Amino acid sequence: MSRPTLDFYLEFASTYSYPAAMRIGALAQAAGVAVRWRPFLLGPIFKAQGWDNSPFNIYPAKGRYMWRDLDRICARLGLPFRRPDPFPQPSLLTARLAHVGLDESWGEGFCRAVYAAEFGEGRQIGDEGVLRDLLQGLGVAVEPVLVRARSDEIKERLRATTAEAQARGVFGAPTFICADGELFWGHDRMAEAMAWAVRK
Amino acid sequence: MSRPTLDFYLEFASTYSYPAAMRIGALAQAAGVAVRWRPFLLGPIFKAQGWDNSPFNIYPAKGRYMWRDLDRICARLGLPFRRPDPFPQPSLLTARLAHVGLDESWGEGFCRAVYAAEFGEGRQIGDEGVLRDLLQGLGVAVEPVLVRARSDEIKERLRATTAEAQARGVFGAPTFICADGELFWGHDRMAEAMAWAVRK
Numbered sequence: 001m002s003r004p005t006l007d008f009y010l011e012f013a014s015t016y017s018y019p020a021a022m023r024i025g026a027l028a029q030a031a032g033v034a035v036r037w038r039p040f041l042l043g044p045i046f047k048a049q050g051w052d053n054s055p056f057n058i059y060p061a062k063g064r065y066m067w068r069d070l071d072r073i074c075a076r077l078g079l080p081f082r083r084p085d086p087f088p089q090p091s092l093l094t095a096r097l098a099h100v101g102l103d104e105s106w107g108e109g110f111c112r113a114v115y116a117a118e119f120g121e122g123r124q125i126g127d128e129g130v131l132r133d134l135l136q137g138l139g140v141a142v143e144p145v146l147v148r149a150r151s152d153e154i155k156e157r158l159r160a161t162t163a164e165a166q167a168r169g170v171f172g173a174p175t176f177i178c179a180d181g182e183l184f185w186g187h188d189r190m191a192e193a194m195a196w197a198v199r200k
Numbered sequence: 201m202s203r204p205t206l207d208f209y210l211e212f213a214s215t216y217s218y219p220a221a222m223r224i225g226a227l228a229q230a231a232g233v234a235v236r237w238r239p240f241l242l243g244p245i246f247k248a249q250g251w252d253n254s255p256f257n258i259y260p261a262k263g264r265y266m267w268r269d270l271d272r273i274c275a276r277l278g279l280p281f282r283r284p285d286p287f288p289q290p291s292l293l294t295a296r297l298a299h300v301g302l303d304e305s306w307g308e309g310f311c312r313a314v315y316a317a318e319f320g321e322g323r324q325i326g327d328e329g330v331l332r333d334l335l336q337g338l339g340v341a342v343e344p345v346l347v348r349a350r351s352d353e354i355k356e357r358l359r360a361t362t363a364e365a366q367a368r369g370v371f372g373a374p375t376f377i378c379a380d381g382e383l384f385w386g387h388d389r390m391a392e393a394m395a396w397a398v399r400k
Binding site: 061065069072169183184 | 249259261262264265268269272369370371372383385388389392
């Protein structure tokens with residue numbers, strides 16, 4: 001019998017995707033769930049909803065609350081937290097690199113390294129130099145990987161993943177979708193999504 | 201020593217306020233917290249954000265998810281659930297009546313009765329006949345209470361509560377605010393708000 005799967009839709013600019021990405025491995029192992037990491041872009045989905053920016057910037061009271069809430073969550077989980085400036089960070093190249101890494105062996109480690117740099121240390125993930133550092137830290141050969149990240153194949157893969165997310169009802173990140181299509185939105189629904197994935 | 205207090209901002213049209221209102225009494229008793237029920241109107245706050253309707257209607261993917269999520273929450277809590285039609289329900293008279301009741305002894309029971317009728321049975325809480333039924337069920341003298349609900353004093357009290365909520369950073373419902381100003385948004389943050397209220 002294969003393990004039940006859970007699709008994990010993550011966006012590298014997304015604040016609540018940070019604690020989700022840092023925790024999902026341990027939770028999935030404990031629950032016996034295989035996680036499929038699906039990096040996508042929220043930008044096109046937000047645009048379809050009429051937003052040209054993060055809703056946390058468009059609606060200031062909501063934004064102020066989100067930063068405070070994330071601060072509390074990270075404190076509780078023992079995760080370092082630093083608010084990235086600017087917010088949101090450009091996440092296009094990172095998302096393409098993640099798709100390259102998920103084809104190989106270093107994808108999940110790269111995703112975690114990006115989130116740790118961005119929200120734990122406040123580094124600029126839109127800066128190619130920062131991404132090179134992170135790849136090197138994972139022992140990845142940087143040049144061929146950057147070339148592949150900019151290939152038509154990977155660009156199209158990211159577009160397709162974003163279209164897939166939108167078609168499955170994703171409207172924010174992180175989102176978790178079980179094999180039966182059941183969707184859970186938000187870091188605070190991650191454990192519930194795991195429980196749904198393994199229920200008989 | 202008096203018990204720590206928690207301000208509970210509720211809107212009668214708000215879906216997630218339903219499980220919060222049904223559960224907060226037991227949670228507060230267990231935690232040793234005194235809850236101040238603060239019925240307010242989301243309409244003016246949404247309008248200030250540029251919305252003339254519920255965000256769950258404006259953003260259909262988010263709306264579809266919310267209904268499913270609420271269904272799961274109610275199933276888990278053993279609460280009956282029926283989606284009210286139309287949504288959102290007009291909540292003005294109900295909110296005014298709740299302020300009358302909170303001056304007297306039947307306010308919290310009335311709030312719970314409204315939510316149970318609206319989201320448990322799908323009844324029309326904008327209909328004065330339904331509200332009369334609920335008041336009668338609580339043993340309240342209906343006529344004088346309706347007169348008082350429409351008095352300038354109570355109208356102004358509801359306006360002031362909405363302005364107070366907005367000034368304190370409320371942008372959705374339910375919202376919980378501790379004595380030190382710490383704000384928690386959403387039914388899924390209620391236990392955390394209680395824990396914050398009693399922490400030393």
